[in-house]
Structures are given as C-alpha cells and as structure tokens.
Amino acid sequence: MRLGWTWIAACVAATWMSVSLPAAAADVASLESPGHVLSVTLSVDGDGRLDYRVDRLGDEVIAPSRLGLLLGNARALSRYLQFENAERREEDVTWEQPWGERRLVRDRYTEMTAHFVQKRSGVRVDVVFRLYDDGLGFRYAIPAQEGLDHVEIEDELTEFTIAEPASAWWIPAGEWNRYEYLYQRTPLNQVGRAHTPLTLRTDAGLHVAIHEAALVDYPGMWLTRPEGQRLRAQLAPGGAKRSLPMTTPWRSVQISDDAAGLVDSNLILNLNEPNRLGDVSWFKPGKYAGVWWSLHLQTESWAAGDQHGATTANTQRYIDFAADNGLMGVLVEGWNRGWNGDWFGWGREFEFAGASEDFDLDTLSDYAKKKGVQLILHHETGCAVSRYERQLSDAMTLAEKHGVHAIKAGYVCDAGQVQRQDVEGGPIRREWHDGQWMSNHFLRVLEEAAKHRVAINSHEPIKDTGLRRTWPNWISREGARGMEYNAWGNPKNPPSHEVNLVYTRLLSGPMDYTPGVVSLKGRGDTPIPSTLARQLALYVVIYSPIQMLADLPEHYAEHPEVMPFLRAVPTDWESSQLVAGEVGEYAVMARRDRNSSAWYVGAIT
Secondary structure: OHHHHHHHHHHHHHHHHHHHHHOOOOOEEEEEEOOOOOEEEEEOOOOOEEEEEEEEEOOOEEEEEEOOOEEEEOOOOOOEEEEEEEEEEEEEEEEOOOOOOOOOOEEEEEEEEEEEEOOOOOOOEEEEEEEEEOOOEEEEOOOEEEOOOOOEEEOOOOOOOOOOEEEEEEEEOOOOOOOOOOOOOEEEHHHHHHHHHHEEEEEEOOOEEEEEEEOOOOOOOOEEEEOOEEEEEEEEEEEEEEEEEEOOOEEEEEOOHHHHHHHHEEEEEOOOOOOOOOOOOOOOEEEEEEOOHHHHHHEOOOOOOEEEEHHHHHHHHHHHHHHHOOOEEEEEOOOOOOOOOOOOOOOOOOOOOEEEEEEHHHHHHHHHOOOOEEEEEEEEEEEEEEHHHHHHHHHHOOOOOOOEEEEEEEEOOOOOOOEOOOOOOOOOOEEEEOOOHHHHHHHHHHHHHHOOOEEEEEOOOOOOOOOOOOOOOOOEEEEOOOOOOHHHHOOOOOOOHHHHHOOOHHHOOOOOOOOOOOOOOOHHOOOOOOOOHHHHHHHHHHOOOOEEOOOOOOHHHHHHHHHHHHHHOOOOEEEEEEEEEEOOEEEEEEEEOOOOOOOOEEEEE
C-alpha cells in the first residue's frame, strides 16, 4: 500500500507540473555581430514570455533575461506574445564628429527587428536589436495600429541577468542628490537601486557596462536587483505617455576583454541619430576661466552686495586673464537678477534677460570681443523650470546679441523637486530631473539655443545618453560629483573618484569636471586630495570640449610653471585611446590634437 500511494502521488505531481509550468522556451530568432563576436538569441516560452540571451565568442554573458513593457490599466506586453517574423540588415559607415574625443567614428553593426503580436489583445510590438563587436543595443517599438493611438508605459520588464559572478561600480538612483555620489564597489549580488552607466567586471575578467542611448521623450532608466545577479530596468517616476508610433531609448550593453575596450567604445554615440543641426562651426571648443571657484570658496557671492563676484570690474579682470593665456571664454555666475534670497530649489525670482545693476553686459561684451574672448553666461533655474522656459526665447536672443555662444544651465534642487507649471499662475507639479517631462525640457532648450547659435553645458542635468551626436550644441554636462566638492564637500573627492569616473560616468559622454585648482586648497584653506601634476593630467584624462581653468587668476600667478601646459593643452581631439588602465585603480589616456600632430598623455591613480 505504501508503494501504491507513493506512485499515485508522483503521478499527481507530474500531472500538476505539466499543466502549471509553461513549455520550454523555443528559440525564434537570432543575430550575430559583424565580426561574429557577439550573438543574441530570442526565445518565447509556452506562456508567450519573451527572453533574450547574449553570448560572446560562444560563452554566455547575459543569461536568458525577460523583455516586456508594463502598460497602464494593468496591461502588460510581456505574456501571450507570438513571434511573427524578423527582418535583418547591416550597416558599415564612418561619420565625422564636429568636435569630440575622436574625429572619425566607424558605425558597423547588424540589426534585427523582431515582430510580435500579443494573441489576447492583438497589440503589435517590435523588439529591435543592434549588434556591434563590442556591445549591443536593443529597444522596443510599438507601431501605429488600428484601435490604438497612444500608450501609457508605467514601467519596463527589461532584465539583464549576468551569467558569471561579478564586481560592480555604481551610485544609487532615486536619492536626493541626483547623480552626485561617490562610486562604490560591491559584488553584483549586493547592488541596490542604481543609476547607469553601471560597470561590471566578472570574476573571469570580462568587462561589461549597462546604460542607455538616445533618451528622448521618455524617463531615464534606473536598475534594480530582484535577486542574485539579475538586474531589472525601472523607469524614473512618472512613466511615459507616448503617441504611436513610438520607440523607447536603446538599452545598451558594452562588453570587452579589458577596461580599455569600454572606454574606447563608440557604442553610445553610434546608437544615436545623426547630426540634425548641420553646420555648428560657430561653436569653438576651448578652455575658459570664470567667476566660479571664488563662489564655492565663499570669498565672493552670487548675490549682489559687497561680496558680489559678477561685477563689471571683476569680470574684466577675468577677461584679461583669459586673453593673456589664450583662453576661449569667461564664465560669469551671478550676473543676472534673482540671486538675492533663497533660490535653492525655488528660483522664482531669476531673470535671464536682465543683468544685476553692477554688471554692465553691453560694456563687457564689447570688452571681451576686443580681447578675443567670449562671455559664457549662466542660467541657474533653481528648478523653476517652467518659469525658465517662458523666458527662454528672450534669454537666447540676449545671448546672441552679445556674441555669447555657450551657456551653462543649472538645475539646483533635490531630486524629484523640479517645478512644472503648465500655465503661468497655475498649480505646480513636481518632476524628476530624469523624468519624461525633463527629458523633453532639455531638448526644448537645445532647440531654442540652436536657433541663436548657442551651445549648452548642463549642470544638475539628466544623464548623458549620446544625444550630442544628434544635437552637437549639447557640448558638456556635469552629472556626477565635480570639483566643487573639493571646495566644501564632506568628504571631498578622493583620488579614486576621478579614476572611477573614467570607467563609469565618462562612458556616457563629456563631463565639465572643472579641473585646474592649482592652489590645492578648498574653503577655509582646507587641503584638497590632489597634486599639481594630477590637476594637469585631468585635462587629458577627463574629456570635455570645454575645459575650465577653475582656480583664481592670482593662484595661477603663484604657479607660473603650470601655465605653458594649460595654455597648450587642446580640448578637441583627432583620436583618443586608453593605453592602460583598470577599473578603480588607474587610467592612462593618450589623445592626439585635432589641429596638429601633437600627442598628450595623462595618467591618474
């Protein structure tokens, strides 16, 4: 009797499993990269759930990982998907950057568009994969279709299951200080909610970076970790509302044997659309000084008064310094009205077409022009972003009138506290710096700026996703802890931070880190953890087409030995290569000047 009951129980269990578990996943489409280095395979299981798998030279890098979208009204494009067909194509072109870390960029890939239909709803959705030998991008596309003219995307079900144990370098997402955190190294299976780029090194030595490209009309992607080594996309709060047809940003994965392969990759740029502005020769890469470091030292102030930094006389002093040293421009923060009072996260008093009483813009623009120097104006919104947008046309017109070709735009407030006011005088809604509304705001600024031949350097920005290819007037941004933390930070930036930036934040694009603090002192003469040689090396290691000589003119006068290098070092390059380096340890960068045969090498540890 005991054996009989055991046999019956086993039969019941087997029957239950056969009706409860989906049939094994079946491969439905695959694609190889041009050099047969990477391959991706799509599979659908018996419940119509879609997975993808990535192999490199035959070894699994990303184990089977879910794909799908969570739509409004609890609908999901994640089950009951039926594969219809796939289209493939390949491309191999070389394009030229108007400015950049390298002039020529090869764009060689294979692409597959896999078409699916959800059997229960009839909704059609495509998944597009683009494979390079050093990485891949994939995105969702929902075509125009009868009975569906828009979608509300609450979140993605996209996953990245890393096949081998790995270490991770990451910063937290969804926290108050946006992207301005020190990177931490942990085992991948201890990562919390993280921003991208997130960089990994497997125990076998393979290097992987997860990010996104072409972030347009969509929230930024954070990463969560449901379990183990499985990462899942999480959209910044608010989701996305889109008319059809629509595509999401690319979800990108860079893969290399070594750290240099990540740094030298063009994947993020290549996943973006070509230049839509045409000739942008009115923007000239170069170096600049400005009324900035003194503000962080608190020896001068943004607000008008006895300590005001942005006065006519003081700005003329910086223009003289720039002219004497062959610098392109002078940044002036605190030049406009609205700084007196509590502007942090408020910003409702700022005027972007009106200068403070002790700042004569007409006189200074004429003076700068005679000296061969451009003014760089500062637009701090204090996160009153709708107010800024209502003044945007007048502000850019003023800049164009005075020969201003670059503006530094700031968004100082805690994460999730951006002020959106669709109708003047109406209610204020709160948005995130990396939400859909703000991703569109940054493009509205670029579009208006381009009409007036103005380039934008964004601070407290949305993260870089390579849109400088499409909008080459988006010249730089912050998006990480910069040099100002060495003025007042607690803690200041340790040397490891700048090394980590090379393999994390800088994978996404240029950073206005503002190096060159030759005094090696912060607020109250506190020492900063750096050296003169390191401050010079940062001009080569950290790329930006605009680089600041951040310190005060009088401090450079005390260190004449650094000036020949600072005058000579370019900010626009013919080619760049990380010749040696390891994540979290050191970086040796070599760059060739675009306008000569000179090479520059910078190294930091």
